Amino acid sequence: MNSPLVTALMAALPQFVTGTWLTVQLVALSLLLGLLLATLVAVMRLSHLAPLSWVARGYIYVFRSTPLLVQIFLIYYGLGQFDAVRQSVLWPLLREPYWCAIIAFVLNTGAYTAEIMRGGIEAVPHGQVEAAKACGMGGGLLFRRIILPQAFRLALPAYGNEIILMLQGSALASTITLMELTGVAKAIAARTFQPIEVFCLAGAVYLGMSFLITRGVQLAERRLTPVKR
Template sequence: MEALLARLEALLADNSIFTLQTLSYYGEGLVTTVQLVFLSLVIGLVMAVPLAIGRGSRHRWISLPIFLYCYVFRGTPLLVQLYLIYYGVVFVEGIQDTWLWLILEKPFVPALIAFTLNTAAYTTEIFRGAIKATPRGEIEAARAYGMSRGLMLRRIVLPSAFRRALPAYGNEVIFMLHASAIASVVTIMDLTGAARFVYARYYAPFDAFLFVAAIYLCLTFAILYFFRWLERRLLAHLKPAGG
């Protein structure tokens, strides 16, 4: 770690590479990466909750399509999904003559769609397992109080499942942050895209990618700290008294 910090100090002192202009590229890439990851996680989480409930349904006409969706998106590489969505949009007949093309022609939107569908599939399985692990006593107590299925889900099952799913979902957030590096292959100027630009301009691959790796490392530590703090807050009732 000391060697890495020393190398970073040397890089920042090298004005031929790390100028205000190149740092602005990294700043722009950081904003793009955070936007892409944040939006895909939020939309994916909103999608995953009803999908997880439907995934556990006894009706196969509900659970089977959700299972197939999760199986496909969890069983294929995210890079392949990104290519299929980014390049496949062009082959949709007549789409270039509609208002949708004004949105889909920008690479950020297909990347957002691919990332959202991918993280929604993983999050669905995370929440499905957490919902399935709900203690039977909590379900029986809710029924004894006369709660309807919807009220029981909202007040008992989902809050309890969210607490159990928190560690696994934290890993999914970190995975999406790291996976966002592939967005640069569809011409998005994210953090990795900024590093590629600096490398192509100054022919310094080690310096450019080491700096961006340090940024990813800082973001990962921030996410880990946030989820550990959230776990302490939400799981405080499980700690022994006086512990």
């Protein structure tokens, strides 16, 4: 016969699936929007216009120097303290824990990824940039066709680490009532009084997702690097 714990875990399996799916949503959407933000910030960071460069530096410094949990709390609990925010068109989003978590994750991963992208852009061989300019490329075309693809390839190993860190950081969404994987595990552990077994199961799910991310990054790196094919 199945033990009460096994029976409870089997009954909670749909909750684990739902929590895992919410975790995937949070991480995927945050990484997508964060990458777009990071690319813009990296370009600003390397700009010769001092105001743009200093705005980018300030943003990166603030969000890399403060804990993600503090950022989540400031956005979820802090912004609602201002009447101007509660009366603005953004309030329907800012009062929802899901979107507050997304905003915090995007701003956090955007700061780290911006530095990763900056390193990738600066690592692009200067000779290739000069050759592209000699062929008539300039401005946005040079950036899209020459600099950005190579910068992303060079930054991919470091960005793979950021993806895994974002997956781990998504567990903090449970602190603002979101029932993602860690939130579900906490609820089940409180109900079954078996935290070790429940959190080991949750940890195994995180390990599985981390393995898939690592393999995906390795395959992408291999595909984007001709000498490794």
